[in-house]
Amino acid sequence: MRSVITIAFNEIKTSLRSSSFYFMAALFLFYQGIVFSLALVQRGHELSPPGPLLAPYFGGPFWFWPLLILIVVELSHGTIVKEKANDHLDILLGSPTSPATTGIGKYLGILAIWILLWLFTLPMVSLFFIYLPADTNYQLYPLVSGYLGTILVGAAGLALGLFFSTSTSDLKLSGMLTFTTLFLLVLIKIIIHPTLGIIKSPLITSLLQNINFFEYMKTFSKGIISFYQLFVLLGIIIIPLLGSCLLLGKKQLKHPGRKLIDLLLIFIIFFNFVFYFSKSDTKINPSRNFKISREFATAAKNLETPVRIYLFYSSSAANLEFLPLPQIREQLDNLATKNSKIQWEEIVASTPSWRVKKLAEKFNLNLKKIQKDSLGIEAGKMVIANSHTHKTINFSDLFMMDINNNKIHFKALRLESQLISAFNYLADPKTYNLCFSSGHGELSINKGGESHLERFSYFLGKKGWNLQTLSLITKDKINNCKIIAIVGANDEFAPSEIQNLLDFVQQGGNLLVFVDENKKTSLSLRDFLHHQLGVKITGERVFDQSNSLKQSKGYIWTAKVDNKLINKDLRLILRAPKLIISNNKYLTLLSSSPNSHTRSGQGFHTSGSTRNPKVDENYDIAVYGMPFSDGKGKVSVLGFIENIKNHNLDKKGESMDGTSELVATILDKMIDKKLVKPVNLKTIKHYQLALKSSSISAIQIFSLILMPLLFITIGIWIGWKNRR
C-alpha cells in the first residue's frame, strides 16, 4: 500500500511541478466555465428543464464530453507507454513492489489529478451559491452526486486509457485508441438514436445504452445513485485496471496465459451481467428515497396477471429535453423494481418498426398523430396492458401543468394515480351507463355547437362510461342508469319525472346536476332538490376576488377542490358560479372564501364595509352528496356548466384547468368505483433562476476569465521556475 501511495504521489507531484498541467487546468476551467454559464442560461429559461438546480451542469448535453475526453486521454495515454519508452518502467518493476502496485499507483495518481481538476471548479460553484437568491429552494446532494458521477465516469475513462497505455508501445497509438474508444461511447447516443441511429434492435440498443457510461451522468446529476450504474462503472474501472496490472507483470510470470484466462472470465461474467440487465428491463432501484404509496401497492397486488406499460411518443420533438420524461422514466423504474408484475418500455414512434406498428394497431393508436406531435406530449400515450385488455392514458394526463402565453410550466407528475386507475380498470373493466336527461333545456351530449357537450361526452366515453340520452325520465328507461346527469335544465320537469328521479335516488341511483350560471334553473328541479334532498339552488352568483386569477371585469374565479373530499390538486377556473346552499349532511366540494361576495341582478350582497366585503354566511357554491336517506344513491350539484361546454374544452374533451378530470372523479366516486387518490403526487421542480444580470456577469467573469487566467499565470510561473 505504501508503494502504491508513493507511486501515486510521485505521479501527482510530477504533474503539479509541470507547467503543462496548469495550462490544461486553465483550458478545463475555461470550458467548464462555458458549460456552467450555459447551465445558468438554461435555468433562466421559461422552460427550464425539471430536475435539480445544477443538473444541467453535469453532463447533460452532448458537447459536455469531447474536451473532457481529451483531458482523460491526455492524463492517461502516456502513463505507462512513456515509462516503457525511456526504460523507466524497468526501474519501477525492478523495485520491491509488484507490477500491480505500479499499475494501481499510476492509476490512482492520474485519478487524483482528475479529481483535482474538478475540485478547481468548486470556487465557481461556490460563487454561484453566494449570488443565489436567499429564497431559492435547492438540494445539495444532487451536486454531490453530480461530482461523484463525473469523477467515476472519468475514472472509467482513465482506466481504459491506462489499459491502452500498457498494452501498446506507441504513444500516439495509445492516445488514439483511448480517444476512439471513449468517443465511440459518446457516439452510441447517436448510433442508437431512434431517428438518426442505425441500430434498431431493442436488445442491442438497450445493451449499448447500458454500456454508455457517459449517459449515467443524467441520473447522477439528479441526485440518483444507481447500484447498477455503480456496478458497471466499477467494472469498467476494475477490469481494464486488472488487465493493465497483468500486462505489466506478464514478463515476470512463467505462465501469463493462465492469468489472462482468469481476466477473460471476469470480463465475461461482467458482460453477462450487463447483458442480462439490458435484456430483462429490470433495473436496480435508482432511488433510495422512493416510497411506494399504500394505494399503489394494493392496486399492484390485486393485479392477477403481469402488466406491461408502453410509453408511446415522438422523439423528434425538440422539446423532449424540456419535458418531464426523465421523471416518468425514473418513477416507472422505481415502480417496476418494487413490483415484479410491472414492466415498462418506451416506444419511440418516429421510425416505427414492424413491432411498433403492430402494437399501435393492437392498442388502437394513431401513430401518425404521435409522430407529428411537435410538443412531445400532445399525442403521446401511455398504454397499460395485460394479456386481455388495455387502458390508454394521454401523456398530458400524467402531468399537472400551467399553460400561459403558450409556455408550459410543469408542476407535478401524477403517474402513480393514473396507474392505480388503470390497474383498477384492468382488474374490473366493466362499463356503466351514464344517462343524460333531455327535453328540459339541457345541453346535448351529441351536438357539436359551442354550447353543447359533444367533447365532454367524448371525454367521458374514454373514461369508460357508456353514455345514453334520456328523452323522458321514465322508470323503464332509468332502470339501467347508474347515474343520471342533468346539465343546465331550464324548463320544467313533469311531476312523474320528478317522482321517478326521487324513486331512482331512494333506490340507490345517483344524480349529478349541473346548474347554468346564467339562467334560471327549472323550478320543478329546484323544488325537488330543495325539499326532497336539502340542496338549495339560489338565484345568486359568487364573485370571489380573493381567489381571483385576475381581478378583471370578468371575475375569473379560481378555487381548489376541497381536500377533504378529493385532493386532485386541480385548480378550477370558474366564472362566477351559481351559489348553492346545502344542509350539513353534504360535503362541500367547492367553497367560496370569506371575502367573496354574491350578486343577484344588479347589486352585491355583502356584509361589513365595502372595503372588506363579506358574505353573510360561508356559502357553498357546489355540493357533493353523501348517501341519500337510507338508500345508497348519491347526489352532486355543481354550480356551473360553462367549463364543460365544447368551446371550453379541447377536441379530446379535456380542459386546461382540470374540470373534466374533476367531473370524472366525482362520477367514479358516486358509483363507489375504486377511487384514485392523489397518491405520491410528485412535484416537478423547475428552477427558474432570477439571478441579477450583474451576478451572472460576475460568475461568468470569474469562471471564464479569472480562474483560467490564474492557472495560466501559475503555469507560466512554474515554467519559468523550471527553466533549464
Next chain:
Amino acid sequence: MAVVVLDKIDKSFNRNQVLSKLSFKIKKHQITGLIGKNGAGKTTCIKIISGLLAPDSGSVTVLDKRLYPHNHQLKKEIGYLPENNPLPDHMRVNHYLEFRASLKKLKKVQKKNAIEEVIEILELDSVYKTFIGNLSTGYRQRTGLAAVFLGWPRLLILDEPVRGLDPVQIISLRKILLKAAEKCTLIISSHGLDELERITERFIFLQNGKIEHDGSLPQGLSLREYFLQREDSN
C-alpha cells in the same frame, strides 16, 4: 555462501532461444563480469537475475530464496541499473532519490541517511537540486548509481555502467564500484573490457545463450585479447 544461483535457465523469445541451460553461482562480495557480443544473452540474463523477466524453465535463487514466481520483497536486496540508465529528466536529483528510496520502503530516518550517504559517495552535492535533464552524462550515471546504491542492496547488477563516460569519470566510477563491492556482490555487464578487467575478478563469457568461459582470465591474456581470441575461434 552463494548470493546468486542460476540453475539450468532457459529463455526464448518467439521461438528464438536466447539462454540455454544457463547455470552459475556467484559468491558473496564477488565482482563478476558478464561479457559477450551483442545478442549473446547478457541483458536477458541480467533481467532474469533482477526479477524483471521470468525464465521459461530453471530456477533463480538470490540469497537462498527463489526469485520466481513473485518474490517482490526479495527485490529489495537487488539493485539494478539498466543499460541506458533511464532517468526522469523532469525531476530534480533530490526528488528522484527520495522517490527511489520510498520505493525501496526505507523508513523516514533510513531514507534520509541513505540519501545523504549516496550523495556523499557519489559526490552529488553540487547537483542535488538540479533537474536530471540538466545533468552531464557523468552526473546522470552517478545519479543512476546513487539510486541503485540507496539502502545498500546485497546484490548490485549494473548493465553497461561506464557507457558514455570520459576517462576521468571512468576512473572515478571505478573507485566507487570498488568501494561498493565492500558491501555488496556485483554483477557487471559491459563492453568496456579494459575497465571491466581492472575491477572484475571473475568473468562469465556468454556465447549464444551458453557459458563459453567462467572464471579468471587465462595467464598472460588481457580481457580484450581473450575476447578477440574467443571471437576468432567462433
